[in-house]
């Protein structure tokens with residue numbers, strides 16, 4: 001295991017997910033860089049470190065020597081949400097090469113990199129191949145395949161699959177193959193209750209409450225779920241397709257195959273529950289949000305006879321509601337689409353986002369909620385980084401638990 005007092009640098013540091021993990025393992029941060037002014041502010045507030053801006057402008061010589069390089073390099077160029085330009089994205093894709101430029105100059109013993117899951121598949125694996133070859137050529141051992149890992153694999157209530165890249169300088173050692181078979185291992189139980197605050201602990205709680213129109217919409221769908229005893233079609237419910245025949249659906253013939261399939265299933269579903277749905281439709285006419293296009297229900301949770309909308313977490317989406325199990329949160333994302341805790345009739349609050357990313361309760365959160373949600377959405381789960389750092393540094397227990405030959 002690495003000696004206490006090791007020095008690390010935090011590239012694309014955000015609000016310091018890596019920083020939290022490394023200092024908890026005895027490390028000392030000697031350099032941090034992020035171009036975002038708000039991240040710089042939050043980082044300074046929490047760690048007393050002046051964050052340097054644009055890394056492309058930093059001369060590697062100006063960074064003091066260090067043992068570990070950490071970098072969650074920007075992911076837009078590789079994520080599904082981005083344009084998938086990868087290395088052809090001249091501004092963002094190439095930031096990986098700034099990481100390598102600094103590594104080549106300082107030759108730290110270890111590097112721990114993180115990125116979106118899509119990096120592993122991007123451009124038919126070509127992007128990963130370039131990353132792998134470049135790290136090798138810089139003098140580091142790295143696993144042949146990218147490791148994909150999520151907090152919910154270790155009982156933390158967030159599904160956030162990310163690629164972790166562990167690199168060790170060739171003269172320092174090798175990395176045994178990392179193994180964690182999601183299907184083979186019984187995943188530990190997760191519950192969002194583990195991180196939720198009591199409402200009485202939340203300042204300005206009213207600000208986070210859902211409003212009456214949202215309550216009316218949830219109640220309307222709850223009425224349907226209960227009325228049909230949670231017998232649902234094998235696809236999202238589309239209110240506009242709950243009609244006696246596909247012939248009544250405008251434009252049906254021009255729909256793409258998946259939409260025709262949804263429409264057909266919804267029609268069959270309507271016919272099965274016609275009496276109930278006819279009455280329900282009358283009630284729906286009086287629900288403002290339903291009338292204003294929120295007519296879709298994506299039920300991605302249990303199918304028990306006694307299910308209720310109010311036991312779940314959900315997201316209001318452009319076209320309707322997505323309902324999820326109260327086991328773990330969908331990945332926090334930078335684009336604000338904050339989850340609703342239906343059982344509490346409120347949104348999750350920034351402190352809960354901090355907990356979802358395993359930041360300690362002493363962490364000073366940016367006072368602007370929008371910025372705070374975005375910062376946690378961009379960040380990395382602290383406990384997961386810790387796990388990979390321990391594996392990388394050769395911690396015996398972690399190596400035993402996750403080495404391929406022991407599984």
Ligand SMILES: C[S@@+](CC[C@H](N)C(=O)[O-])C[C@H]1O[C@@H](n2cnc3c(N)ncnc32)[C@H](O)[C@@H]1O
Pocket residue numbers: 012013014015016017018033034035036039053054055056071072073074075095375378379380
């Ligand atoms: C995915 S986030 C990393 C978050 C971080 N790992 C954390 O725990 O909060 C990527 C970060 O890269 C920063 N960034 C983008 N371009 C940059 C550049 N040229 N120089 C320095 N930082 C940059 C962004 O501002 C963003 O905060």
